[in-house]
Amino acid sequence: MYVVTGVTGHTGSVAAETLLNAKVPVRVVVRDEAKGAQWKARGAEVAVASFDDPASMTRALSGATGAYVLLPPPGWGQTGLAANRAELTEKLLTALRDAAPAHTVFLSSVGAQHADKTGPIKTLHPIENALRASGKRVTFLRAAFFMENWGGSLAGALDSGALYYGIVADKKFAQVATKDIGLVAAKALLEPHASGVRVIELAGPEDLSLEDTVATISKLSGKSVKAVTVPTAAVAASLEGMGASKELAGWYAEMMDGINADHVAFEGKDAQFVRGSTTLETVLRAMITK
Numbered sequence: 108m109y110v111v112t113g114v115t116g117h118t119g120s121v122a123a124e125t126l127l128n129a130k131v132p133v134r135v136v137v138r139d140e141a142k143g144a145q146w147k148a149r150g151a152e153v154a155v156a157s158f159d160d161p162a163s164m165t166r167a168l169s170g171a172t173g174a175y176v177l178l179p180p181p182g183w184g185q186t187g188l189a190a191n192r193a194e195l196t197e198k199l200l201t202a203l204r205d206a207a208p209a210h211t212v213f214l215s216s217v218g219a220q221h222a223d224k225t226g227p228i229k230t231l232h233p234i235e236n237a238l239r240a241s242g243k244r245v246t247f248l249r250a251a252f253f254m255e256n257w258g259g260s261l262a263g264a265l266d267s268g269a270l271y272y273g274i275v276a277d278k279k280f281a282q283v284a285t286k287d288i289g290l291v292a293a294k295a296l297l298e299p300h301a302s303g304v305r306v307i308e309l310a311g312p313e314d315l316s317l318e319d320t321v322a323t324i325s326k327l328s329g330k331s332v333k334a335v336t337v338p339t340a341a342v343a344a345s346l347e348g349m350g351a352s353k354e355l356a357g358w359y360a361e362m363m364d365g366i367n368a369d370h371v372a373f374e375g376k377d378a379q380f381v382r383g384s385t386t387l388e389t390v391l392r393a394m395i396t397k
């Protein structure tokens with residue numbers, strides 16, 4: 108039985124779809140039973156559980172040959188972030204410890220090898236550490252910056268003719284489509300390694316800069332959009348203006364500083380490096396024509 112959490116989200120939906128297409132038994136985990144109906148219709152088992160309730164998640168993950176697990180992202184206005192993340196982490200680790208799936212594929216991130224100076228990515232580092240220390244079979248799927256992240260900036264960029272961001276305009280960095288993350292997660296579940304920790308670092312077909320990104324936006328939209336690098340402190344202020352908590356806004360700024368400094372970067376070492384095939388143009392086209 109392969110268990111997929113986050114199935115209503117970007118990556119979990121693709122992982123579950125891919126596993127169902129491979130004709131293996133699948134259990135999807137939802138918080139709201141109604142969201143499981145479409146998966147049930149496709150032959151999946153549905154478990155109703157939440158990471159906030161470790162007993163329910165333990166039941167959902169029990170008996171798994173392989174489990175796809177992610178740390179649900181915080182709400183945009185979440186305050187007390189560090190404590191909130193620590194509590195959720197504890198609950199997630201409790202469920203994994205008690206359910207003991209034979210193999211866990213954990214959605215981690217580029218830069219999660221570092222304890223700090225990575226913004227929201229620093230919340231994934233303690234989970235990697237704990238899972239490594241557990242001695243269980245686990246895959247860390249360290250995904251690059253999601254191409255879908257541009258969705259939050261697109262309307263403003265098209266309106267104003269400028270994409271304001273905290274990353275140096277001509278700096279190329281790894282970006283990946285969430286579709287490719289789901290595909291690689293399913294493949295990792297279906298092709299487990301023998302034991303211990305496996306690290307997969309996942310990027311898109313090519314590294315891309317802010318300038319490359321606006322060139323694609325301009326091409327697809329027919330509107331000229333330029334890339335404008337702003338100080339990351341200004342990015343944080345602007346995110347706060349859009350309702351982000353001060354802490355979360357600060358974390359995003361820190362992540363951009365980390366990308367600029369090559370600190371939020373792949374570790375290399377013993378990790379497998381994989382490039383997905385979905386292009387930024389494909390992802391942006393779907394968002395622009397929506």
Ligand SMILES: NC(=O)c1ccc[n+]([C@@H]2O[C@H](COP(=O)([O-])OP(=O)(O)OC[C@H]3O[C@@H](n4cnc5c(N)ncnc54)[C@H](OP(=O)(O)O)[C@@H]3O)[C@@H](O)[C@H]2O)c1
Pocket residue numbers: 112113114115116117118119137138139142156157158159177178179180214215216217231250251252253256285
């Ligand atoms: N953005 C990036 O650039 C980036 C890069 C690398 C890694 N990541 C990581 O990617 C992850 C997000 O992945 P994603 O985009 O696939 O997810 P997503 O689309 O944001 O969806 C989140 C999923 O988690 C579920 N969920 C929320 N709270 C839950 C809870 N308490 N218990 C159980 N399930 C819950 C949601 O279900 P409901 O329908 O019930 O809400 C939804 O299925 C984060 O851990 C983030 O750190 C992000």
